[in-house]
Amino acid sequence: MLQSKSFAKKTKQGRVIKVVREHYLRDDIYCGATFCKVCDTSAARLSASASATILIVDTNVVLNQIDLLENPKIDDVVVLSVVLEEVRHKNLSVYNRVKALCTNPLRKFFVFSNEHHRDTYVKDMIGESPNDRNDRAIRVAARWYQIHLGESTQILLITNDRENKKRATEEGISAETVESYVKSLGKPDLLDLVVLSSSVDVPMEDVEDLRPSKKKIIYSEHKPMSEVTSGLLHGIYHQGKLRVNRYNPFEAYVGSESISEEIVICGRANMNRAFHGDIVAVELLPQDQWRDGKSLIIDDDDDDEEEVHLVPNSADDVPRFENPVQPTSGSSPPVSSHPPGRVVGIIKRNWHSYCGSLDPMPMPAGNAGVAHALFASKDRRIPKIRIQTRQLGNLLDKRIIVAVDSWDCLSRYPSGHYVLLIENDINSRPFSSQVLACLPPLPWSLSLEDLANSNREDLRHLRVFSVDPPGCRDIDDALHCKPLGNGNFEVGVHIADVTNFVLPGTPLDEEASQRGTSVYLVERRIDMLPKSLTEDICSLCSDVERLSFSVIWELTPDANIVSTRYTKSAIKSCAALSYVEAQARMDDSRLMDPLTTDLRNLNSLAKIMRLRRIKRGALTLASPEVKFQIDTETHDPLDIGMYQIREANQMIEEFMLAANISVAEKILKHFSLCSLLRRHPSPTKEMLEPLLRTAAAVGLDLDVSSSKALADSLDRAVGDDPYFNKLIRILATRCMTQAIYFSSGDLSPSEFSHYGLAAPIYTHFTSPIRRYADVIVHRLLAAALGISRLPPIFMDGPQLTSIADNLNYRHRNAQMASRASVELHTVIFFRNRPTDTEARILKIKSNGFIVFVPKFGIEGPVYLVAKDKGSSDWVVDEAHQKVTKAGTKITYGILQTVRIHMEVVEPQPNRPKLQLTLII
């Protein structure tokens, strides 16, 4: 079975070391064609009919045409292992997509390990480049396939490399380019997916250059990689991530480690084709080209203007402003604190797919013809993208997704092609049948086996209840409170026992771990787990027996924990209350029933715990959460307003925090290296800078030396109106980063702390129905209690880290989607309701100011200067953040209340936006 030949490979890594590796060649690798008579066909995936055409693709085809390959009309493709390896080295995301194709049972993609096959292995020839060698390997494999499968089957090598195609034809292999192959299929919609390779990106190109040779060069050429590397080494260039100003797409920042300040890049020419998020090399401009950094909301350019959007909840969402110039009294022309620069090279592209719509344009003559259209992304930081399509009529006025292919220095806009995807990378597809097969059959009820399990305590006799937002169907937490004989209380937090149903390693588990979290949109929810689990089997509804995982404390009347106990349990909730109901019960002094007494006991305990937490330095931050009332028939929002927080909410929150902390302590004690925890890094001085500046402008002194100091000074920040304090808290919240998940093995214990909660350790345990992190923590806790064994995945440090990273990524995406959904509904709401309301000024710019509308939780710009006019009668003092109307006494300062008018306008079709204007 083992046909082994060993050979020597030589690699150089700094010092020259000869590395010898064995490379076994085998005779038991099969061709993967179902009709093959010689091979073992148990793992075969290719077509069953011998007359089919089998495609063999080369590396560049996979790299550039992955969208085409993903189309289900393309099938019977052999992916050679040499191609896969090259793809993996060049582009990991494409590699993952091909890999997904090759494992998808519905697609006929087969991986052939040509490098280990006795007949298709090729030895390096002297003087041959690796590329040529790999091309030869592809041709050898293609010929082997042709001979192996016989003449009746057509083997077609797809390559865009002219040289490779020529040689293949010489060797008797039929070869075609992507374009000609797809044309021969006669499907115009497939042709749209074909990426037309431009002559710059793929030098070995088979399409004639139709362009006029004398075309204006718009952007300067990128420097070659070698020059960039040496420039970085000598400190001439600076490397960093390019972040485009959300308020002004013609201005970007690069934060580089080699230079302390951020480099500002103005204008598309200086940005030199870099996209938001790219890693770029930047050169500083000579001193005489430094202009003073006036922070305009937007440059006067042909692009559209700024949109009103939701108030950010953390530093990560906050759009960036440039720091205003510090006035140096009577000095020479003010120089911005940021040195300007320009992009000389792009080290790593951050291209992905963007969502948006096409710019309106007339239909070209002859409907079937190819049309070039400009695509404008919803994210204004992304430049317009030129695409080619044969179905313009279909795409106009629709929201589409476009991928970027290339951007050469001759064209003003990058070119791309149209694909269909989901923005924010959220999987909203229904669950697959494999996943659904893992679910227990409905109707589910508590079985005797569950009760007989010695690890599961029967707590059905306890008076357990849940408190949730009204209309909540996925109830994952419930509480009970029982006075004990000694004056103490027994308080239990019962969490839905999701891990009893979601077993590690099952398709259901993998799907959930991929999704990571449920996504809450205004009118719908994208679940992490199938509906039967979230709303029925796991949901702790009232009057049904459910399985749960409980944390039970004995608390003294002043809320000190005497003992903590963790157990799997069976409970029967007696009431599923809403926050309003719970609050009403507590407030109604006539009610003396046991449930209400429990609620009051819990509430008094929670108040003590909360007070103690705040004393420790926990921040009471505020975020303006917006609540919509949705019309059940049209799904249009009926009313909009801030989410009201009651005492009952705080009570539940307090016990959930306590349960999370108790669980974090327990799992960390048992698994100090592989616990999944959640930390909140302390904000750095720079991050708090905007808050301090605003505070200084209104004469407020904040102490940010620790979370305790900040919490105290926030408490002291009481202005002359009741909303002032909340406003300051909202501003503080957006300076913080978001809390993140991590594996305890990756950091030292001093870094575990949660800044916002002022807790040394924290984790997520209480919402396993909608967060995968909690599922992991449930498993850790079960293992810590000896109920079940720890799944092997926890032994694998890097894998746990990658799970934590995925959870952070999904969590963030879910939040962005929720925000986008709320923004969309805000626009729908105001479309037919122009409104006058009060707003607070957050920031003063040279041509207007940014306001925050507390009632609706949105913020946006108010222009004082009309766009086409250069001057106006407003005098703006950016340094003191004040604006005065010339000749009058009308002055606006920061945080001041103004009246504004809100209206939806539609400057371009399909892109409605909210416009704010000042009412004087």
Place this chain on the structure above:
Amino acid sequence: MEYVDSLTGFRLDGRRPNDMRQIRGEIGVVAKADGSALFEMGNTKVIAAVYGPREVRCEYSMANFSTGDRTRRPKGDRRSTEISLVIRQTMEACILVHLMPRSQIDIFVQVLQADGGTRSACINAATLALADAGIPMRDIVTSCSAGYLSSTPLLDLNYVEDSAGGPDVTVGILGKMDKVTLLQMDSKLPIDIFENVMQLAIEGCKAIAQYIREVLLENTKLLESRKGL
């Protein structure tokens, strides 16, 4: 890094998870010694020489040229001392020492070329050399390693797989008596997976024992024909 390709199921060097590297054994490579052998597991090449019976001692060393970068290695460093001890103990367990009181057996093993699994190769070479020297043994001791990477148990790790830092189980067994004389593991494994990995290593040991027996038989036949029997 992916040590087992998830699409094709092959390891980096083209083996399946349960495949061993190619092994080769040769007897009588050091003429002056009482018994000697050369043993190869893939690119790992080990020479063993036995002098005795005197009293069992063992010395492990690696040739300066055995690894990629040629470095001078001091004798008696921690690693060599440990492996020497391991080999000595493994061998003592199978040599019938009570037949040779107050005598000394010297086993010298030197790694000529290292590519992972040197410990196992040394034990196999020592066994072969001891048999060549005609030293009475309970059974043939053979050794093989197995690891657990990319959630797959892998037999006979080579250098690249070994340096991945995953669990690495080295087992030495007395094949006919079904007794384990050596069991070492780096890193951690859940107990049920450990059992699978160890079982795989034991299968490897048995295959090696089978091969060593063939080598010995062939050698004996050769000696027979030389004596003119």
